[in-house]
Amino acid sequence: MGYVAVKGGTSAIEESIKRLRYERLKGKQVIDVEVIKHSMRGLIDQIMSEGSLYSRDLAALAIKQAEGNPEEATFLIRAYRSTLPRKYYSKVVETEWMRVERRISAAFKDIPGGQILGATYDYTHRLLDFSLYEEKIEEIKEWVEEFEKSLETDCEEISSQLPKVIDLLRREGFIDQVKRDDSEPEDVTRKSIEFPTTRSERLQILTRGETGALTALGYASIRGYGTLHPTVGELRVGKLPIYIDYPLENSDTDEDSIYIGEIQVTEVESLIPDVKEADNENGNKEIQFSIGYGICYGQNETKAIAMSILDNCLEKSHIDSPVHNEEFVLMHVDCIEATGFISHLKLPHYVTFQSKLDSARKIKKENKRDEKL
């Protein structure tokens, strides 16, 4: 059977796109982008993180266009991002500058600065709130006003720089002391990765990875496909200022930089116990801790924790398990790559499938002939 080249479908495609628009509009309701921006914080954070582009406005627009479908919204953001010039690189951002909105530790009850819960779903009952059907804008305004008034009390002043839990353990010698390394990082958006990867490549891929993929692999690691059982040493949510060097002069003094705004991130340092041979004469074994690092745009704590687990897994690539295998993890967590490949299966494969079918028919025919002999 020969192959037949075909064309067509233009009109069907045009009608399909109209149909898609109809599906979004047939309810005759319009959701304002501003409404999405101010009421879908969780989804916006996820789209910014997976899209690897910090803009609440664009994320809200993408959510509207994609009818709330996260993979489609992320695709739109990544596609738009690819049309924009990269003008500058920020000055190195240190998370110690974070304006903290939430900060907890699962490792220590008493930490300097205290456990600050901030805004979290952790202590809510997961019961549907049917009263939200009747939510009124006047009632909301009143509640917000009262809440903000209640905050205007004399409260103790928060320290601008809360000490890190891991630094306490470093001082006690339970975590290796390390010096700052200012080596230029690799950029996976500019150069395809080669294995083995560098730490900067791993962290960049993980932070823009798909939330569900990271969570699944992080969970698999703890369930038995990895060697880890981490403890969240510290989880922080807060805002980081972004500065760039002044572009019009060759001035790299810090005071000459430009402030462009701030971004909200979630940062996690997980503690993983490692048994190590001591350096002392009797060679006794000691337990030390290594740190798994996770960070992502917005408030997405599950993703940041999962990232910290996978970061530590990939630092121990000698362990024979899928989650310790950098190719297995890094090549499969990107939303666009994974959903793009899976969804391409819907597209016409007429030629390749016909070829397979031809082979199958031929073999079947040959088998029948052999049976007759």
Next chain:
Amino acid sequence: MKRKRRTTILVKGNWKIAKSLADEIISKYKVQVIQEPNSGLVMVKMRETSQKKLFYLGEVLVTECKVQIDDILGVGIIQDDNPEMAYYLAVIDASYNTGLEETKEWETVLLREEKLIKDREKKEAASILKTKVNFETMDV
């Protein structure tokens, strides 16, 4: 006042201040737009705290504008799609670069706004402490 402090105040503070400072210059001098406000990206370089190495976190959408006053350039760069603010920041930057007399008067305005920003951030930080846990030891 150095640029870092100045741009932090202008961006974090009430944007009407940037507008009024820029308007003052626009009404007195010839401001030539060299680059219309346009969108672009800033890649965020950051340091992780485990091994203290650098990596790229992702990009941030920005708007950039360039203007010229008396042949001296100024640039305004701000997060997200904010063309007007990028223009005002560029005019203010060019005014400082040109050494215009008016900039000397701006110090007071900027310092006043800086105090308001600090007060606001202090209040925000203090209000978060309402969610600070006070552990009580239980008798068992």
